Amino acid sequence: MRVLIVEDEPRLAENIARSLRESAGYAVDIAPDGEEGLFLMQSNSYDVVLLDLMLPLLDGKELLSRIRQAGQQTPVLVVTARDDKESVVALLNSGADDYLTKPFDLGELLARTKALVRRGKGQPSPVLIIGDIQLNTVNRTVTRAGKIVTLTAMEYRVLEYLAHRPRAVISKTELLEHLYDYNWEKFSNVIEVYISGLRRKLTDGSTGQFIQTIRGQGYILQD
Ligand code: CA
Numbered sequence: 394m395r396v397l398i399v400e401d402e403p404r405l406a407e408n409i410a411r412s413l414r415e416s417a418g419y420a421v422d423i424a425p426d427g428e429e430g431l432f433l434m435q436s437n438s439y440d441v442v443l444l445d446l447m448l449p450l451l452d453g454k455e456l457l458s459r460i461r462q463a464g465q466q467t468p469v470l471v472v473t474a475r476d477d478k479e480s481v482v483a484l485l486n487s488g489a490d491d492y493l494t495k496p497f498d499l500g501e502l503l504a505r506t507k508a509l510v511r512r513g514k515g516q517p518s519p520v521l522i523i524g525d526i527q528l529n530t531v532n533r534t535v536t537r538a539g540k541i542v543t544l545t546a547m548e549y550r551v552l553e554y555l556a557h558r559p560r561a562v563i564s565k566t567e568l569l570e571h572l573y574d575y576n577w578e579k580f581s582n583v584i585e586v587y588i589s590g591l592r593r594k595l596t597d598g599s600t601g602q603f604i605q606t607i608r609g610q611g612y613i614l615q616d
Contacts, residue, residue, distance in 0.1 A: 394440040394510055394554065395420040395571045399430035399456065400472070401448050409443065412499045417507060418533060418550050420574040427451025434460055434467065438570045441509045442469045443502075444489075446480075454487065461488035468509040472497070507531075514557040521556040524603070524616035526595060528556045542594050547572070551587045552595075555604065555614040564611035588612060 396419045400406040403425065410421040422437070424430035427448040434442065434456075446453035457469060471484050471492040481492055490509055493502055507530060511517060521528040525538045533549055535542045544552065550572050555563060565584045588604055595603050605613045 394418075394550070395422070395438070395574065396506065397422050397424060397430065397433055397437070397439045397442045399424045399427065399442065399448065399453065400445045401425050402445075408499070409502065412503060413506065416503055418546055418553070419506075420550075420572055422574045425449075427453065427456045431456050431459060433575075434465065435463075437575070438567070439467050440513060440571060441506055442467055443506065444469050444471050446471060446473045446484075454484065457484070457489060458487050466513075468513040470502075470505055470509055472502075511557070516557050521553075521559075523556055523559050523614060526556075526603070528553060537595055544594060545587075545590065547583075548587050548590050548594070551584065552591055555612060559614045559616060562607050562611050562613050567611070 394417070396413055398406050398409055398421060400409070400423065406423045406425070410423055413419045413421050419440075422433055422439075424433050428450040430442075430444070430448070431451060444453045444457060448456070453471065457471070460467070468490045469488065471489040472495060473480070473484070473492055474495045484492060490512075491505055493505060507519070511519065511530070519530045521530065527536045529535070530553060533553075535544055535549065535552065551568060554568060554571055568584050588606075592602060592604055603615060605615055607613055
């Protein structure tokens with residue numbers, strides 16, 4: 394998953410980014426002002442956006458209304474210093490999906506962020522079940538037929554992304570866009586390496602391929 398944080402306090406942005414990278418395994422981009430945030434949202438695909446309200450150049454509320462008017466459906470969690478009821482109602486009415494008031498607990502931010510990612514993909518439960526595979530997005534563990542499967546951090550990220558949209562064809566480009574932030578160089582062959590690692594670990598040889606390759610299109614997770 395890939396997250397955009399639009400926040401003009403560098404230390405706060407970095408703290409949130411570190412927490413999302415370490416505790417959720419998300420790729421994270423940071424925009425220090427509203428214009429940069431708008432530009433990044435127009436040029437990348439994010440699974441969720443954390444949006445501060447008081448921002449230089451373009452404020453959070455205006456950014457939100459512009460992206461919603463443009464038809465963008467990315468879930469947005471507004472992080473606000475204002476806690477008056479009226480502005481919260483106005484925000485939810487203008488397209489925010491959830492909000493959190495500063496100062497907040499990082500654990501709560503993480504839980505709300507993950508919940509928005511899931512709901513954005515139509516998966517309300519934090520435990521994703523695909524056949525005999527269970528993927529727990531809270532503690533990032535995977536089991537197959539009740540046995541723990543040990544994955545690398547990147548293998549987990551690939552599987553988590555696929556598992557949020559089972560039976561959909563997901564292209565390599567989409568995986569690259571959602572698993573790396575903009576500081577990474579993107580080589581499409583790395584995805585193949587992770588997919589083959591997942592296949593090796595998730596199948597016991599007797600069963601069919603759990604992750605199928607659709608030639609020229611991408612991958613599909615079957616149950
Ligand atoms: Ca601010």
